[in-house]
Amino acid sequence: MPIHTLQSDNYTIEAGNIEESSFSQLLNRFSDSKKVIIVDENTHEYCLEFLITQFEELTDAEVMLLPAGEENKVLEVSFQVWEALSEYRVGRSDLIINLGGGVITDMGGFIASVFKRGVHFINIPTTLLAMVDASVGGKTGIDLGPYKNQLGVFNTPDAVYIDKRFLSSLPESEWLNGYAEMLKHAIVFSKTHWKTIHAKTPSQITEEDIIESIAIKNQIVLADPKENGIRKLLNFGHTAGHAIEGYLLGTESPVPHGIAVAWGMSMEAELAFKTGVLNEVDRAWIQSVLASHFPPLPDFTPVKQELLSLMTNDKKNKSGKVSFVFPSEIGQADVNYSFDVDAPVLESLFFKSSDLY
Ligand SMILES: NC(=O)c1ccc[n+]([C@@H]2O[C@H](COP(=O)([O-])OP(=O)(O)OC[C@H]3O[C@@H](n4cnc5c(N)ncnc54)[C@H](O)[C@@H]3O)[C@@H](O)[C@H]2O)c1
Structure with missing residues (x-):
């Protein structure tokens, strides 16, 4: 090629x-x-x-x-x-x-x-x-x-x-990490890319898929290099994901970035649905695809205060609120959904995910 x-x-x-x-x-x-x-x-x-x-x-x-x-x-x-x-x-x-x-x-x-x-x-x-x-x-x-x-x-x-x-x-587990970010690019920006890649195993990812994923990121970054607006789309899954990754980094069971982001996307899709932004069909599609590729989401309820506290210190936040990117459907998302850290709706981040597996 x-x-x-x-x-x-x-x-x-x-x-x-x-x-x-x-x-x-x-x-x-x-x-x-x-x-x-x-x-x-x-x-x-x-x-x-x-x-x-x-x-x-x-x-x-x-x-x-x-x-x-x-x-x-x-x-x-x-x-x-x-x-x-x-x-x-x-x-x-x-x-x-x-x-x-x-x-x-x-x-x-x-x-x-x-x-x-x-x-x-x-x-x-x-x-x-x-x-x-x-x-x-x-x-x-x-x-x-x-x-x-x-x-x-x-x-x-x-x-x-x-x-x-x-x-x-590259070990298979590391392929998965990158695949999580490719799925993220698709969810926030391109249903076509989602349809191409969502059912692939990591080893079926082609050079064309990689180029398409980079092209999505590049297009978003070119529009907003310093992350004042649209670039925040790339943070879908990362408010919860970074908190999980950071929290587990200091424990005996750290998780790689991509797995944390996959879990974060599932949690944030749930929150987007519960706040009426994401439609039910696409929430289910996102969560079932993530569940089919990534390890089961642990029950984070016992450490939710620690995770919420880490989320409030996220660089993306303003005035002590917790901010998220929410898809409204696969291929479309919006930035700046902010909540007080004690907003009851944030409980839905810690949804029982056992029925996904
Ligand atoms: N700057 C950005 O916009 C941006 C975006 C996403 C993620 N990140 C950052 O990227 C980091 C995660 O990157 P990563 O997943 O590549 O992690 P990594 O760099 O730790 O690589 C993962 C593992 O793969 C090994 N490895 C690398 N290449 C290999 C190869 N060809 N063959 C065998 N082993 C190989 C590494 O030694 C490491 O053990 C995080 O720190 C995250 O914050 C940055």
């Missing part, structure tokens, strides 16, 4: 075999610059060699190996990278290559953005989630305790290269 190019505001997203993309030309532009590749343990093992063997310009690149996992998307790890970049005398004209999932593209983008007030960086996402979501759109950042993405900046990469072959080593 030829390279498919999507234009974002000041950078391009190219999908296809990376050796046929503009990456070589980009590396030529940086031929006299230092190149730093940021990887985690898994992309070091499964993705780095493939990249370096394709591009001999990278053979002398400095590789920075970070520990894998969301719990490492933190200041302490970023600090160590900044120290290493400083020791390696990286400057503004040098290039950082983020080769990894959303943790690496979020944190690597943040590290690059604030180091010396901004070093060039590109994203080469290696998880489905990072391909369709995290690597595009210009949000970079790290977590602060149980609060997700509390430190960060909006800053775009010089380019994003999507090569589906990197997914060949």
